[in-house]
Amino acid sequence: xxxxxxxxxxxxxxxxxxxxxxxxxxxxxxxxxxxxxxxxxxxxxxxxxxxxxxxxxxxxxxxxxxxxxxxxxxxxxxxxxxxxxxxxxxxxxxxxxxxxxxxxxxxxxxxxxxxxxxxxxxxxxxxxxxxxxxxxxxxxxxxxxxxxxxxxxxxxxxxxxxxxxxxxxxxxxxxxxxxxxxxxxxxxxxxxxxxxxxxxxxxxxxxxxxxxxxxxxxxxxxxxxx
Numbered sequence: 001x002x003x004x005x006x007x008x009x010x011x012x013x014x015x016x017x018x019x020x021x022x023x024x025x026x027x028x029x030x031x032x033x034x035x036x037x038x039x040x041x042x043x044x045x046x047x048x049x050x051x052x053x054x055x056x057x058x059x060x061x062x063x064x065x066x067x068x069x070x071x072x073x074x075x076x077x078x079x080x081x082x083x084x085x086x087x088x089x090x091x092x093x094x095x096x097x098x099x100x101x102x103x104x105x106x107x108x109x110x111x112x113x114x115x116x117x118x119x120x121x122x123x124x125x126x127x128x129x130x131x132x133x134x135x136x137x138x139x140x141x142x143x144x145x146x147x148x149x150x151x152x153x154x155x156x157x158x159x160x161x162x163x164x165x166x167x168x169x170x171x172x173x174x175x176x177x178x179x180x181x182x183x184x185x186x187x188x189x190x191x192x193x194x195x196x197x198x199x200x201x202x203x204x205x206x207x208x209x210x211x212x213x214x215x216x217x218x219x220x221x222x223x224x225x226x
Contacts, residue, residue: 015208022201026138029194033120033137044188048123052185055129062129065180072177074140077148078104084155099210100151107147107202111140114198123185132186139187142195145174150203174199 032040055062081104088097120137134140153170160166178192 015204015211018204019201019208022197022204026194026197026201029190029197030118030137033118033190040190044123044190047189048182048185051183052123052125052129055183055185056127062184065183066130069141069177069180069184072141072145072173074108074144074148077144078108080148081151084152088155095210096155099206100155102210103147103151103203103206106206107143107199110202111138111143111195111198114138115140120188120191123188125185128185130184130186132184136187137191137194138198139178139181139191139195141181142174142178142187142192143199145177146196146199147203148199149174150200154203154207 029040055065081100084100085097088094088100115135115137118137119135122132122134122136149170153166156166157163174196178187178196181187181192182189
């Protein structure tokens, strides 16, 4: 019993520490954006302009990036989360189902709220490769892909055989989606990095919160049994 409690405490500590570690650089990026720091603006510009020019000169590549981002749209991950919730409930894993649902909803709502808070304009080009509505920071695609992939990997990790492939896909899909949003000219580099960081921070924070709740339930049950 003590070993289980120690393991649970270790998970709580790791998840909480992970949330803090991820939120600190996100907060730094957000502060730099609010402060309109020149070097960050220059970095975003220096990355976006050549990437946009390359995409403009290669319409086939631009089309591929557009379709990729359509397939891995935030709503795709929300649909996947709903499927996971149903699957977990049928398996009797209601706490995990609640965690998936709360994490997905919280990440989506917080992402939209942050866009309204920062009101950062998207990149603007005379001859755009693609267009997108709404504000730019943080990238909704980057945030929801990082969050969704992390949730899927964590839920499926105990039941899949090819864990390396699962982990590789969980890293590659959010990474490529974020980079493709830059390639399409609808996000700055800092938007994407901020989205990745915040999405993973939400997963870490909800993991810590649910682990604390599980710990309290275990203690309550142990007290009742005694």
